[in-house]
Amino acid sequence: MGFVVVTLGGLDPLLALLVLVVIAFAAGTVGAALGVGGGLFLVPALVLLFGIDIHIAIAASIVSVIATSSAAASNDVQSGLTNVRLAMFLETATALGGLAGAIVAVTVLANQSNILVFAFVPVVLIAAALMASSRDRDTVVDPPPDLLARRLRLDGEYVGPVTGIRRRYRVTRSGVGLGFAGLAGVASGLFGIGGGIFKVPAMNTLMNVPLRVATATSTFMIGVTAAAGALVYLFAGDVVLAVVAPVVLAVFFGTILGRRYGHTAPVARLKVLFVGLLVVAAVLMVARGVGALP
DSSP, X not given: OOOOOOOSTTOOHHHHHHHHHHHHHHHHHHHHHHTSOSHHHHHHHHHHTTOOOHHHHHHHHHHHHHHHHHHHHHHHHXXXXXXXXXXXXXXXXXXXXXXXXXXXXXXXXXXXXXHHHHHHHHHHHHHHHHHHHSOSSOOOSSOOOOHHHHHTTOOEEEEOTTTOOEEEEOOOOHHHHHHHHHHHHHHHHHHOSOSHHHHHHIIIIISOOOHHHHXXXXXXXHHHHHHHHHHHHHHHTOOOHHHHHHHHHHHHHHXXXXXXXXXXXXXXXXXXXXXXXXXXXXXXXXXXXXXSOO
């Protein structure tokens, strides 16, 4: 596995390390605020700015996702924003998907870094489209009936962090949501992105879960999903301490700030920030894949 010295465009290693910490902190802040993990921003940054192989970048990102979940999930559970029953239901598919995605990345695509770079681009664009289509308004009062959701008691209630008003919501389309959870797991293991980019819009738009509840529930889930994939990358030798250690610490503290901001910030503002950053990341990743960037 070896030791990797972090460098950035010929900068002094200590200065490059500082840049890495700032980027990881920002990724943790944005990722936690939106419940998607910071991997969508962290992986392109590590690949494009630091020239790190995408497998090592993915491994660092997926370990940082565990830090994101650990830092934020407990407060959301305590405040009642997290729907724990729904999280456990969806996690059955997400964890298996995360394990499968990681195995594919370190075996079939072990020597195909360019393929992973190009494959990352549509995932980022899909994430941007899904978040842009998510609802700012409240949930539907009378959604289509869902027998499975009723049997598993997936419905819930929460107190709005800003308004202080208690609201109830009814979960629907649980089968479709389970399918998206499996897809989110594969994406998490394959690209190190936590999977929240699929789970949050799916819960909000398809399953009638309020956006803030979906964000908190996704944050609760992504740690378990990431842990399944992180073990695979660890055994494959892609977890490099020189990269993982500063990234995880910075993401952890960024997550704490991100959850505070995410509870009070206007949803529309979060969505604009999310979509804008993803479009930029997609363009840069394409440029890297075709050789326009070093």
